[in-house]
Amino acid sequence: MGYKWSWNVIVRSFPLLLAGAGLTIRLTCIAVGMGILIGTFVGIGRVSKNKFIFTLSSIYVNFIRGTPLLVQLYLFYFGLPALLGFPIPPFPAAILSMSINSGAYVAEIVRAGIQSIDQGQMEAARSLGMTYHQAMKYVIIPQTFKRIIPPLGNEFIAMLKDSSIVSVIALEELVRKGYLVMGRTFRSFEVWTAVAFLFLFMTFPIAQLVNFAERRLKQND
């Protein structure tokens, strides 16, 4: 093999790739942030005794988890504008589909978290005069948040990697930038190695943080 590794390509394209990584993080943070907001409500809906709320949240979770993110993205980017009659720019379309996608996964994390709290916690709260909603708000949910920190970290990592899908609608996040650099330099090995390591630099610290949180929480229980 006479391949000659070129550091030069990486050094010169690094600012571009870094900018891409910046957008990747921005997209992921917004999407998971919105996902937590959506997922908290939907997750509570998934343990609701109200049949309507339960059914609605179940349909949402099952639909999103049962279809590819790519298809959801196409639905928002191509499908919805056809229905509405006006175009949706790539960034809002990406945020919309990623948030709604993340929301479903977070909802399942929240549901599992709520159901992992001992039933006696709710009953003790009810016996002391709290309504169901008060007990949820002050007793169950605060405990749930502590327990779902590790799985939420994992969801963040998964979403960070999945965000590469939005490169197909020309959003210049890390993978899209990789394409651009490759097209300009034809040094595909260097480019994709650099892209892979940039992803790893983002995900690895978060994974470590999740591990740390898991160990800490185990000690407290």
Next chain:
Amino acid sequence: MRIALHNVVKRFKGFTALKGINLEIKDGELFTLLGPSGCGKTTTLRLIAGFYQTDGGDILFDDKIINHLPTAQRNIGIVFQNYALWPHMTVYENIAYGLKLKKMPGTEIKRKVDTSLDKVGLSGLQHRYPGQLSGGQQQRVALARALVLNPDVLLLDEPLSNLDAKVRMKVRAEIRQLQQELKITTVYVTHDQEEALTLSDRIAVMREGRIIQLGDPKSLYERPNNTFTANFIGTNNLLEAHVLKGNGDGKYTVQTAIGSFMGIANQPLSPGQKCTIAVRPENVQINSERQEANSFTGKIHFASYLGNILRYDIMTSAGILFKADIKYPWGCEVMAVGTEVKISFAEFVCLLINDRCTEEHNLTAVGGES
């Protein structure tokens, strides 16, 4: 607050947990629901708490039907087996929460929390988290939390089961003391017959969704009216028998595999009728000089020295084991296995029980280990 259950039925998928419970719990009474797991005692408590809805019958607080009243409005305090303290709140916050919901002023809350912590002997631990307390301390916090709102009814669901033996005895005494001081109507659920005997004003013995005997500890122990109670509370020697003749005053002579005995019945029996005799090991004498109504011989089969008593399992001629306790074994020689002994007991400690569940028990073997 008086509590009454009228014909209460509770069904779960595929089985009936409570088959018509009738109860009258007096104001200020400590009432215990006692029975093995699956007997319906916890279900009964949870119905009183409002965690379950009845499928039939009525639950009354004083004279008001409360079948559909939400738990939050029943003014009850509950203590759970696993404490159910809120782990993300300090001891102070756990106890204060109910008061805060009632919009009580802060100084008043602080005074009440301090008083209740003082009552359960935990002053100074306000700022700890539940995870930093021992099991006994956690259960005391749970008790303080349940009592701080001055509930009309206190419900205790096996509160001592997760504690070790010494702490259990201590907290048990504290619960009784506190209950009597506050004169609060209390329903106590346990499977531990010793706990039930020491704590309760009255006990309902439950089995398979029914109450099979109700009474004060002394009457349940000394006058069980069915073999299940006789077997479940304390230890009994149970033997199948049939009535030979009546001797008047509720006294009868009966025939068993070991021989004929004289005993007393709490309901009339007729000659030829089947019954069960129940004799407590502590009422049996070994090699006594005294002339008792009932006696027979057997051989020492097994001896267990328990410190305060010495228990012998004695093999009778009919191959039936009979338990006998020596009450003051201090300095006594433990008799060797195989030693022949005379066993005797008085007429008034030989109970003749006539009940329908006789067939369900293997009465030739002596059971009912405590």
